[in-house]
Amino acid sequence: MEIYDITIIGAGPVGMFAAFYAGMRKAKTNIIDSLPQLGGQLATLYPEKYIYDIPGYPAVKANELVGNLEKQLTTFNHTFHLEEEVLSIVRDEDIIEITTNKGIHYSKAVILALGNGSFQPRKLGLENAESFETKGLDYYVNDLMKYAGKKVAIAGGGDSAIDWALMLEPIASEVYLVHRRDNFRGHEHSVERLQESSVSIMTPYIIDELMEENNWLSGIQLKKVKTDETVSLSVDHLIVNYGFTSNLGQLSSWGLESSRNAIAVRSDMSTSMPGVYAAGDICSYDGKVKLIATGFGEAPTAVNNALHFINPKERTQPAHSTSLFNKTIQ
Structure with missing residues (x-):
């Protein structure tokens, strides 16, 4: 023994x-x-x-x-x-x-x-979200360069979501950060960097619909919290960071x-x-x-x-x- x-x-x-x-x-x-x-x-x-x-x-x-x-x-x-x-x-x-x-x-x-x-990641609560997990919807980021030159939306309001947005800013052609509140939960320094960046901050919005074209994610529809107002974004990838x-x-x-x-x-x-x-x-x-x-x-x-x-x-x-x-x- x-x-x-x-x-x-x-x-x-x-x-x-x-x-x-x-x-x-x-x-x-x-x-x-x-x-x-x-x-x-x-x-x-x-x-x-x-x-x-x-x-x-x-x-x-x-x-x-x-x-x-x-x-x-x-x-x-x-x-x-x-x-x-x-x-x-x-x-x-x-x-x-x-x-x-x-x-x-x-x-x-x-x-x-x-x-x-x-x-396990907290999943996007849309009925058809699972079908997009092999065609543009990610919960993990293992390779930053796969987003090079692409339009990327990130969902979440914590440090990880903010960090991904800032890291992708110089790599992707466009970066959107979608959060259901106006305030972020990240460290103050990170939030300040985000506000000074070229990342498009979409608040207070939730993701309401995923759109598909040629068997790949083509866009997302956002719904403004507590209203009926919607806005559509053309994106190639969606990274959901709601925690685990x-x-x-x-x-x-x-x-x-x-x-x-x-x-x-x-x-x-x-x-x-x-x-x-x-x-x-x-x-x-x-x-x-x-x-x-x-x-x-x-x-x-x-x-x-x-x-x-x-x-x-x-x-x-x-x-x-x-x-x-x-x-x-x-």
């Missing part, structure tokens, strides 16, 4: 950095993820999207960030179990038993870096204190199950800010305290006691 020091569940950016840091601490490390590749949502959904909250990078494409993290990981000879879904986590004396759809793994400690779990629904699968049955699809942690990143820690968007505490940069900071804290749990004589780094932070979460 092979027993790891630390098993990291989730191979998104936070899980990857946690694995790297575990290697720095000479921990025998196992990484489990349900996806076939490393990188989580960044690799699967946003490979061409710029990320703006990584220290030292004014902007970095998601696939470049994942590539750098993967390169960093090659420093150590970790074990990877991809395309495995974790079904249960059970603590048995000093060992944690992790059951997946493919087998059982054993570890002295576990770090959960599940992000938001499995995800997440599913944390078996998490509720793992016996961890959780709420609203997040796991409660103490300041040492420990959960309610001894030996199980969490980092990134999956964990919750007062004042939590869900950024990749935040997760990068939480990962070493989780690793250090997991190793301290395994061997109480092993000091955490930096060298301070965690005893001040052992207050039970209410």
